[in-house]
Amino acid sequence: MKKETADELEALGSSLQHLSRKMPFSVPEGYFGQMTAEVESATCGVIGSMPKGAKSQQPFSMPEGYFEQMTADVMSKTVGAEKNRTIPFVYLRWVAAAVLVIAVGVGMSGLFNGVNVSTAGSLASVSDKDIRTYLSEDMPTVDIDKIADNSYLDGIDTKEIESYLDENGWDDDVLTENIN
Amino acid sequence: MIGTKDLIDDTELIVLFKVKQSRERAFKVLVEKYRQRLYWHIRRMVIVHTDADDVIQNVFIKVWKNLDGFREESNLYTWLYRIATNESLAWIARQKKFSSVSIDAEDDFVLQRLQADRDFDPKKIEWKLQQAVATLPEKQRTVFNLRYFDEMPYVEMSEVLETSVGALKASYHHAVKKVEDYIKAG
Numbered sequence: 001m002k003k004e005t006a007d008e009l010e011a012l013g014s015s016l017q018h019l020s021r022k023m024p025f026s027v028p029e030g031y032f033g034q035m036t037a038e039v040e041s042a043t044c045g046v047i048g049s050m051p052k053g054a055k056s057q058q059p060f061s062m063p064e065g066y067f068e069q070m071t072a073d074v075m076s077k078t079v080g081a082e083k084n085r086t087i088p089f090v091y092l093r094w095v096a097a098a099v100l101v102i103a104v105g106v107g108m109s110g111l112f113n114g115v116n117v118s119t120a121g122s123l124a125s126v127s128d129k130d131i132r133t134y135l136s137e138d139m140p141t142v143d144i145d146k147i148a149d150n151s152y153l154d155g156i157d158t159k160e161i162e163s164y165l166d167e168n169g170w171d172d173d174v175l176t177e178n179i180n
Numbered sequence: 181m182i183g184t185k186d187l188i189d190d191t192e193l194i195v196l197f198k199v200k201q202s203r204e205r206a207f208k209v210l211v212e213k214y215r216q217r218l219y220w221h222i223r224r225m226v227i228v229h230t231d232a233d234d235v236i237q238n239v240f241i242k243v244w245k246n247l248d249g250f251r252e253e254s255n256l257y258t259w260l261y262r263i264a265t266n267e268s269l270a271w272i273a274r275q276k277k278f279s280s281v282s283i284d285a286e287d288d289f290v291l292q293r294l295q296a297d298r299d300f301d302p303k304k305i306e307w308k309l310q311q312a313v314a315t316l317p318e319k320q321r322t323v324f325n326l327r328y329f330d331e332m333p334y335v336e337m338s339e340v341l342e343t344s345v346g347a348l349k350a351s352y353h354h355a356v357k358k359v360e361d362y363i364k365a366g
Contacts (some may be wrong), residue, residue, distance in 0.1 A: 005331045019363075021329055024306040025223060026299050032216060062229060067219070071211050074237055078244035079204045173233045 026064010033071065102126065181271035188213075190256035197247050207247070211240055214257075217330070218264045224313075224325045225268035229292040235271050239264045258339040261332075264342060265322060274320070290314040290321070305363075316355055323348055324355040 001017060009017040186290040188196070188209055196206035218239060243265055250259060274291055291314040294307075295301065301307050313321055322341065326332045327348075334345045341348065 002331045004333075005327070005362065009356065012353055012356055014360050016328065016356060016360055019309055020306055022306045024299060024301075024304065025224075025227070025229070026312060027223075027229060036306055058284065066229075066233070070219075070233060070236065071208070071215065074240040074244075075208060077237065077241050079207060084224075100219055 025062075028066040029062070029064035030061040031064065031066015031069065032068065182204070186325045191252070194247070194250060194252060194256060197221065201202075207244060210243070210247075214260055215240075218260060219327065221261065221330060222264055222268050224329060225265070225322065226271055227290060227297070228313075229251060230269065235267050236264070239267050255339060258336045261326070261336075261340045267294070269318065308363055309359070312359040315362060320355045320358075321353050323351045324359065328356075 001019070006017045009015075185359070188206075193206050193210055193213075196202040197210070199206075212260065215236070219232060219236050222235045222239070223229065226232050226235060239260070243260065250256070272289065279289075291311065293303075294310055294314050313324055316324060319341075323337070326337050326340065327334075334348050337343075337348050338345050343351075
């Protein structure tokens, strides 16, 4: 016991300073050592000696290999979990599909309106939230392949398209809505 | 390059943790450096090994997630103890909440767990001491454990428990008296 702690108990007239502070609890044998080994294997780290103060607590028992196992568990739940975090493939597909659909929509709008539209500029003005909402609600009905190879418009006469647009309007919202 | 944990002080550990390339190794060193001290602090609070194991893993996960935002004007050691203490107390509160014991029995929650230990032997002085500590109110028990077993200076304990040094001293002195009386009563 440190002098400061012992002096304090002495000043209080307590006999607790003379008691053993040995922990009666048991810990699996090798608990701390096993944890170290598993962390080593998981991360190739370098582990040193027991921390100061641990010796006085060693009499308490613990499951064998507990601390090595515990370190391994902690590392797998923290470092390991972060390493394993990847962008879901499905999400990537949605993003790719969003870019494609919007690009085609904007391109078609520019084509029919005879206006030179910047795809990048148009995309920049659309919030991520709007893209996600749009995709989650409407995307399943879009035939991406058709849009990608422009076959969506195959067989449709230009005059028919112009007639359709005259009736329904020429703005981007109508175009996008009807594509879907 | 990181050597052994004993060669790296806490300030350096924090700096290394905040650098992506050394983050993982710094965290591993931190775990190795503090795992036993924190384990025993938690174990004295929750008593049962498997529960202490659950709590300490939660503690290190929180440390991993929050060390980036750690304010360096604080002491890493006391910050870790604060997390461990709060996690332990929260765990005990949850156990009490979901257990079917009566309100009266809640006060004996820790004592009952202690007496259920397969190695429990009330004739041995170390168990007697633990029994005495288990009868203390929760906050007082925490103060007693930190001071008597961990020998934590009051200033640091004040940071851990966010309580004034004067209040901690008074709490500890009362706890010492109660523990001693319990042991003497035999």
